[in-house]
Amino acid sequence: MVHKKRVLAIWLAVQLVIFSTAAHAYLDPGTGSILVQSFLAGLAGAVAVVSLYWQRVKAFFANLRKSSRDVQSSATSTDNDGV
């Protein structure tokens, strides 16, 4: 399942980079500029993937904390009930 999600994320990143670009290009954009922008586009894709994972890591720990708190509070209430 995790493996499948990773493949999906990489595929999405690639899709971000591959798409059509129309041009009213009477101006030569220059090879350097186009490659710099491609690099920045790739970087934007990579940032998107990393932030996707980061959100997931944060969510995982948030859930972990939440569930441990739940366990704790339910244990406390059980104790109270026991009194």
Add this chain to the structure above:
Amino acid sequence: MCRAVQLRQITTESEPAIRAEPGSFRDPGGRIYWYGERVLRTVMPSAAKDFEYVESSGLIPALVERGMLIPQTHLSLELLGDAAGDASYLLEHPKLDFISHPYEWPFRALQAAALLQLDLYLAALERDVTLSDATAYNIQFDGVRPVFIDRLSFRRYVDGQFWLGHRQFCEQFLNPLLLRSMFGIPHNAWYRGSPDGIGAAELSALLPLRKKFSWRVFTNVVMQGSLQKTRSSDAHKAVAGKLRFPKTAFVRLLSGLRTWIASLQPADRVPTTWQEYARHNSYRDTEAEAKRNFVARFVSDSKARTVWDIGCNTGDYSAAALRAGARSAIGFDFDQGALDLAFDRARSEKLAFTPLFLDVTNPAPDQGWGQAERRGLRARAKADAVLALALIHHIAISKNVPLDGVVAWLVDTAPRGVIEFVPKTDPMVVELLRLREDIFPHYDEQHFVKCLEERARIVRSETVSASGRKLFVFERAVT
């Protein structure tokens, strides 16, 4: 969508001459024409769809209202007759008093123009409009406020498009600004010799290693410069392979450049000679006041609307001319520090004053394609009046130009004006001659008056300093 406004008075006894503007040919989507003194723009069928899209986007009135874009009026194509060819639309723009070139702009002006270009782009992208280029020649100045003048640059944006003008933006705005902010070298001489701007590879070659580690310098200058040279086949593959530049990355690139450029400062280590001129000059405050009053009286008597102030320094006399009723003043000086101060002053005092870089002994020539694309200073000289205060001794003595030639050049510049004669006894001239032989036997007031009277009528004169400085108002026939 397009409001065809009929001309109020098209027909006159003699139809005005129609001529194509020689500097307007790079974009086949349209062209600028002169209709007498009026400025018209055609939109050709190849750009018509984009033009209609942009008209319907609401962007144009929004930018015009904010003073960022020159206004436009739709006209009937019939006006141009055969000259219109198969054009789809015809627009009229207000005529500007003066066209300046980026190699005449001081640092602050180029910086303001760069910020306008980026602000326009960010506003345009919000409405899914892009720009077909990023040339600095599309920006002109109203005082010190930059205004974008090329309506046809706006085209429909399709998600994923690259910024086709990125390289041009770097060459015509970013790199020239970095030259001054990193090295303290003004962009004007290099830019004038290379009117398409300063290449990334050239600037990159000058950078010391430690400066290359900045992320912005690395991507926009170093990386762009080196990739420009070596990997053209890869770039071709990338574009042909339909690579995409996401809008978020586009906006981030534009806003990043905006923040960066807004923070740039000239890196001059010492104040320039003339930066503190106002405090160290050889005449007292009362004398400066007398000169301001003289200029003010000249402007109100002559009703001059446009004034050229040659050797403007920080713009004292331009300000006096504007207060006396002139509509606009253009100041010229060769001292970058004084120009920076003049620009800041015009901005803070909201003056219709544009300070520009000029070496009087070497003004901008006719250049570019056919030597007609970027006109020289002489071809653009249409001022009502010229001011030349504390100027001629610098040209006649420091640069060895015969006094007769200096007077001829000034009288040619405008049909009337004020010229200050500074005698050899003045401390400033004494200073100029301190380390050199006096090879100027004819530099005196009598010879100056003779030179002036050969070309113009002297309306009045007044001695304004204890050292014998004298102001002359001249007037010649309008040609």
